[in-house]
Amino acid sequence: MARTFVVIGGDAAGMSAASKAKRDAPDTEVVVFEKGQWVSYGACGLPYYVKGEIETLDDLVAMTPEQFAERGVDLRQHHEVVDVDPEEQVVTAVHDGETVEQPYDDLLVATGASAIVPPIDGVDLDGVFTLHSMDSAKKVKSYLTQEGSVPEDEFLEGYGAEVHDYLTAKTPESVGIVGGGYVGLEMAEAFEARGLDVHVFEMLPHVLAPFGPGAAETVEDHLREQGVDVHLDTTVERIDEEAGRVAGVEAGGERFDVDMVLVATGVAPNADLAAEAGIELGETGAIATDEYGETNYDDVYAAGDCAEAHNAVTDAPDHVPLALTANRAGRAIGQTVAGDPTPVGDIVGTAVVKVFDLEVARTGVIDHDEAREAGYDPVSQEITAESRAHYYPGGSDLEVRMTADRESGKLLGASIVGHEGVAKRIDTVATALHADMTVDEVEYLDLAYAPPFSPVWDPVLTAAKVLAGKLE
Amino acid sequence: MARTFVVIGGDAAGMSAASKAKRDAPDTEVVVFEKGQWVSYGACGLPYYVKGEIETLDDLVAMTPEQFAERGVDLRQHHEVVDVDPEEQVVTAVHDGETVEQPYDDLLVATGASAIVPPIDGVDLDGVFTLHSMDSAKKVKSYLTQEGSVPEDEFLEGYGAEVHDYLTAKTPESVGIVGGGYVGLEMAEAFEARGLDVHVFEMLPHVLAPFGPGAAETVEDHLREQGVDVHLDTTVERIDEEAGRVAGVEAGGERFDVDMVLVATGVAPNADLAAEAGIELGETGAIATDEYGETNYDDVYAAGDCAEAHNAVTDAPDHVPLALTANRAGRAIGQTVAGDPTPVGDIVGTAVVKVFDLEVARTGVIDHDEAREAGYDPVSQEITAESRAHYYPGGSDLEVRMTADRESGKLLGASIVGHEGVAKRIDTVATALHADMTVDEVEYLDLAYAPPFSPVWDPVLTAAKVLAGKLE
Numbered sequence: 001m002a003r004t005f006v007v008i009g010g011d012a013a014g015m016s017a018a019s020k021a022k023r024d025a026p027d028t029e030v031v032v033f034e035k036g037q038w039v040s041y042g043a044c045g046l047p048y049y050v051k052g053e054i055e056t057l058d059d060l061v062a063m064t065p066e067q068f069a070e071r072g073v074d075l076r077q078h079h080e081v082v083d084v085d086p087e088e089q090v091v092t093a094v095h096d097g098e099t100v101e102q103p104y105d106d107l108l109v110a111t112g113a114s115a116i117v118p119p120i121d122g123v124d125l126d127g128v129f130t131l132h133s134m135d136s137a138k139k140v141k142s143y144l145t146q147e148g149s150v151p152e153d154e155f156l157e158g159y160g161a162e163v164h165d166y167l168t169a170k171t172p173e174s175v176g177i178v179g180g181g182y183v184g185l186e187m188a189e190a191f192e193a194r195g196l197d198v199h200v201f202e203m204l205p206h207v208l209a210p211f212g213p214g215a216a217e218t219v220e221d222h223l224r225e226q227g228v229d230v231h232l233d234t235t236v237e238r239i240d241e242e243a244g245r246v247a248g249v250e251a252g253g254e255r256f257d258v259d260m261v262l263v264a265t266g267v268a269p270n271a272d273l274a275a276e277a278g279i280e281l282g283e284t285g286a287i288a289t290d291e292y293g294e295t296n297y298d299d300v301y302a303a304g305d306c307a308e309a310h311n312a313v314t315d316a317p318d319h320v321p322l323a324l325t326a327n328r329a330g331r332a333i334g335q336t337v338a339g340d341p342t343p344v345g346d347i348v349g350t351a352v353v354k355v356f357d358l359e360v361a362r363t364g365v366i367d368h369d370e371a372r373e374a375g376y377d378p379v380s381q382e383i384t385a386e387s388r389a390h391y392y393p394g395g396s397d398l399e400v401r402m403t404a405d406r407e408s409g410k411l412l413g414a415s416i417v418g419h420e421g422v423a424k425r426i427d428t429v430a431t432a433l434h435a436d437m438t439v440d441e442v443e444y445l446d447l448a449y450a451p452p453f454s455p456v457w458d459p460v461l462t463a464a465k466v467l468a469g470k471l472e
Numbered sequence: 473m474a475r476t477f478v479v480i481g482g483d484a485a486g487m488s489a490a491s492k493a494k495r496d497a498p499d500t501e502v503v504v505f506e507k508g509q510w511v512s513y514g515a516c517g518l519p520y521y522v523k524g525e526i527e528t529l530d531d532l533v534a535m536t537p538e539q540f541a542e543r544g545v546d547l548r549q550h551h552e553v554v555d556v557d558p559e560e561q562v563v564t565a566v567h568d569g570e571t572v573e574q575p576y577d578d579l580l581v582a583t584g585a586s587a588i589v590p591p592i593d594g595v596d597l598d599g600v601f602t603l604h605s606m607d608s609a610k611k612v613k614s615y616l617t618q619e620g621s622v623p624e625d626e627f628l629e630g631y632g633a634e635v636h637d638y639l640t641a642k643t644p645e646s647v648g649i650v651g652g653g654y655v656g657l658e659m660a661e662a663f664e665a666r667g668l669d670v671h672v673f674e675m676l677p678h679v680l681a682p683f684g685p686g687a688a689e690t691v692e693d694h695l696r697e698q699g700v701d702v703h704l705d706t707t708v709e710r711i712d713e714e715a716g717r718v719a720g721v722e723a724g725g726e727r728f729d730v731d732m733v734l735v736a737t738g739v740a741p742n743a744d745l746a747a748e749a750g751i752e753l754g755e756t757g758a759i760a761t762d763e764y765g766e767t768n769y770d771d772v773y774a775a776g777d778c779a780e781a782h783n784a785v786t787d788a789p790d791h792v793p794l795a796l797t798a799n800r801a802g803r804a805i806g807q808t809v810a811g812d813p814t815p816v817g818d819i820v821g822t823a824v825v826k827v828f829d830l831e832v833a834r835t836g837v838i839d840h841d842e843a844r845e846a847g848y849d850p851v852s853q854e855i856t857a858e859s860r861a862h863y864y865p866g867g868s869d870l871e872v873r874m875t876a877d878r879e880s881g882k883l884l885g886a887s888i889v890g891h892e893g894v895a896k897r898i899d900t901v902a903t904a905l906h907a908d909m910t911v912d913e914v915e916y917l918d919l920a921y922a923p924p925f926s927p928v929w930d931p932v933l934t935a936a937k938v939l940a941g942k943l944e
Contacts, residue, residue: 012928045863045923059863312918323928324921345916352920361920391517391531421896423925427932428899431917435907444817445899445906446784448824448833449796451517453895456484456795460899 002027005337006091006104008081008273010034011041012323013304013330014110015063018073020334028338030073031102033093035080038134039065044323046137047183050144051190057134084109084277086297106299106337109274109287110330113267113305113321120178120263122239127172127246128261131183142166143260144194172196172260176249178236180207184264185219185355188228191262192356199229199258201236201251210351211362214382214401215415219355226356229256267321269306282308284319293333293344301337303329303344312346313364313412313433314374320349348433349413352423359422363430364413366403371413377406381467385459387421389451396420400463402429402439409438409471414463421453428460439464439471474499477809478563478576480553480745482506483513484795485776485802486582487535490545492806500810502545503574505565507552510606511537516795518609519655522616523662529606556581556749558769578771578809581746581759582802585739585777585793592650592735594711599644599718600733603655614638615732616666644668644732648721650708652679656736657691657827660700663734664828670700671730673723675707682823683834686854686873687887691827698828701728739793741778754780756791765805765816773809775801775816784818785836785884785905786846792821820905821885824895831894835902836885838875843884848877850884853939857931859893861923868892872935874901874911881910881943886935893925900932911936911943 005021007014010032022030032039042060049057068075076093079100083092084107091107093100115130117123129140147167175191177184180202191198200207200223206216207223207230223230234252239261241247249256269286280296282288287302289295291310295302304326311318329344336342352361365371371378380403388395398418404411414429416422432442442464449456457465477493479486482504494502504511514532521529540547548565551572555564556579563579565572587602589595601612619639647663649656652674663670672679672695678688679695679702695702706724711733713719721728741758752768754760759774761767763782767774776798783790801816808814824833837843843850852875860867870890876883886901888894904914914936921928929937 042861042863042923042928044921044928045861048864048923053865054863062862322921324918324930327928328916343916345918347918350918350920352922352925354922354924359925363918363920389514389517390534391514391526392520393525423920423922424893424896424930425899427897427917427919427930428903430919431900431903431907434913434917435903435909437907441906444800444815445903446796446817446819446822446835447899447902448822448835448895449516449794450824450826450895451514451520452826453824453831456514456516456799458896458899 002029003105004029004031004103005106005108006102007032007108007110008091009110009112009304010039010075010077011043011110011112011304012326014108015040015068016327016330017108017110017303017334017337018068019071020331021337022072024335024338024340026072032073032075033079033081033091034075034077036133036135037077039068039075039077041134042323043132046131046134047186047190049137050131050141050187051193057138060134081273084273084279086277086279086300107301108333109279109295109300109302109306110304111270111273111306113269115263116265116268117263118265120236120239122241123263125239125241125246126244127259128239128263130263131187132267139166140262143168144171146171174258175199175260175262176201176236176256176258178261178263179265180230181264181266182208182353184262185223185353187262187264188223189356192226192228198227199231199249199256201231201234201249203233203235205233207232208353208360211360211415212366212401215360215362215399215417218399218417219358219360222356222358267305269319269321271306274302274306282317284308284317286319288317289344291343292336292341293329301333303333309344309347312348314370316374318347318349320347322351346434348430350426350430352426357419358417359419360417361422361426362413362415363426364403364411364433366401366413366415371403376410376412378403378412379406379467379470381463381470383459383463383466385462386455387418388453389455392451398422398459400459402463402467404439404467404471406471409440409468411437411439411442416459425458425460439468443468474501475577476501476503476575477578477580478574479504479580479582480563481582481584481776482511482547482549483515483582483584483776484798486580487512487540488799488802489580489582489775489806489809490540491543492803493809494544496807496810496812498544504545504547505551505553505563506547506549508605508607509549511540511547511549513606514795515604518603518606519658519662521609522603522613522659523665529610532606553745556745556751558749558751558772579773580805581751581767581772581774581778582776583742583745583778585741587735588737588740589735590737592708592711594713595735597711597713597718598716599731600711600735602735603659604739611638612734615640616643618643646730647671647732647734648673648708648728648730650733650735651737652702653736653738654825656734657695657825659734659736660695661828664698664700671703671721671728672700673703673706673708673721675705677705679704680825680832683832683887684838684873687832687834687871687889690871690889691830691832694828694830739777741791741793743778746774746778754789756780756789758791760789761816763815764808764813765801773805775805781816781819784820786842788846790819790821792819794823818906820902822898822902824898829891830889831891832889833894833898834885834887835898836875836883836905838873838885838887843875848882848884849879850875851878851939851942853935853942855931855935855938857934858927859890860925861927864923870894870931872931874935874939876911876939876943878943881912881940883909883911883914888931897932911940915940
């Protein structure tokens, strides 16, 4: 008899798994419960939607519900799963106030993550937003737009009338961004592009903590050059109001006039549903999984922003909620469920972000404390090299910071910052990490060279060469 | 007693070795014989010098003779080595008609390569050039420049008066390029930029043979869009003259009016000196070396364009005369000579070239005959994917062609063509080749993603994914 594969959550991990399972084993009944409207969308594009480079939210959709239906996936939007019973193999969903029970043979929990909202006084005011979902992005973009300045239907397609609640009587002139992570900085660019004065408040000594202080300093300088007010070591204590709307932010003992606030303090895995069902969470707070993405229950899988992944550098579970990890794991689980057991793959913590004109990338372990915790004796080296041959016009500096283990010479990680050629250069390091290379081996990689694209010694090779020298 | 390290040839390999040996073992006497004037220069920049993006040849020089002198390297320009005696450990050089004998303890042959000039009728005419050395580039650039249009000294610095022989009475309006390899196509761009009508004659069915026919077709289309006349399967039979100057090219039975010809039919290793000394050549015609760059004689090394390197994919000697290979090997040999035995490193055949607005890259083995010869059963897959997230503005198509061994799934090579993000994307594949990865392993690499730089599944991952599916 055909098996039933139930998926909770209709974004990257969930829809990848559903599609793959249905394609590889067409007899499988594949049911996806999505509590909202949107499925299979590129949340990473949301800052560019607010910025105005992407016109509608529909542009962010990779596959429409209709396309999934054509593929034979039984997608049920506006169905919120409220209970999972792994013993009986049944999930319970609520739709329009009605309760639906759905038995399964295989289950994938792909419930994603939610924006963390710290308990700041005033965080519930009109004019305070997060940016994690399609809905939240629409609210932010609406709030930048004056009432009456757009036709009634411009923001409404596929969404309902609610968004018009967020069109604003008075366009904001300044914004306080709480948190200097990816989303905070991408949104700083978006808000600047829309003409707002932008303040970024970061409670830590530097923005972009996972990229290390060296890379962060370059980013901070660049942000200031672009007119962003960057406040480091600065905790937001209170959001002020005036007539029920945001009027200012109190942070680090000072007050800053802003008439809008974006809270971008990271995300937390949506793991409560799983935890209540007895599915084990890991130390990170996300759902613990094995190399096939399976949880402590047979045939119950977890993937995407709600799940842990195995970090090949630390050889330990990790929670890095990023799009590729979700897509890869979803696809692999779909394949496994279809009868071809497929590991979800290791991560090495690769990430890249565009901050105005800068590209900022990282991979592996670059923080020395984290490296020591993983049993290494870390040594780091920073180099600056040109992005093109020294004589070829248009090049600019690249900063590469590379970390290795002193005794073994094993490459542990790197960050790269620059104006061009960063995003895909980090992939060389990421690939070397997957291959467990030493810096000596990296130094002798046969990488591409032509004057418009690189010096003869690519900056990655130069960093490895100098770091290898330091280890001797 | 201090050892004497003699280097024949003062470009990438030779000067890298000389510098490194002197730095690591300062007591070593390091003597470099260079038959010409120029040392340590970036020959890869010559097309851009002709194009006009690089003003003077001096801009291409990485380190000046004075800088080498400061480092204690005894650099002897205009010294042509005419004999090597590996038994007596002595080289003989000629300088200004005088003969100099120089004993050595360690010797590096770094004599480079020379442009191949096929025996075409008329190839010696005024107006026929090659582009491999600094001198030849100056001749070409001079020939594009009318007599009297430049001050007498503009091209003369560090060069002598000879160049003025090449200033032309009548600026050429059209050029025939014999050969559609790297240099031929880079020079097509340079000549077009200078307003010439450009014909490229390629005797093979496609330009850029090492990149495979698929990539080549995209390049050929692009060349034609840029106004270049591309003649494939077309052998140049004769260069016509009028009053001792080039007037046309006869090729494939047709005649084409051109008033200048560039011969760009590849390079051949300068291995005669070594061969006469009893140093063994490999099957490629370049000097055979072991993993330390050592020849059949103890303490006699060879590196750079005159030497073979070990290809990690074919596990066989190979001759890929490119800049990084020369620099790496030179540096490693310098280190070895200084007392720290260091392998010169494997190559995987990585290369990239800019052709007008296209970036074209390759690595590994992509030709099926070559793969079979190396003992593989090759399967290839071509995919087209976007360079950025589908919704992010400004992206363009990337074509990735990937090859793997059917039974083992071992990655063998790839080519990538596109308008952005090509040059450094190939490095991911190159690194995976060094690590002996399968396409399954490539499919699960944790590569960088952000909408401005890549789709969620990087095109390299997508190619691996589709190719892996084809292997099942």
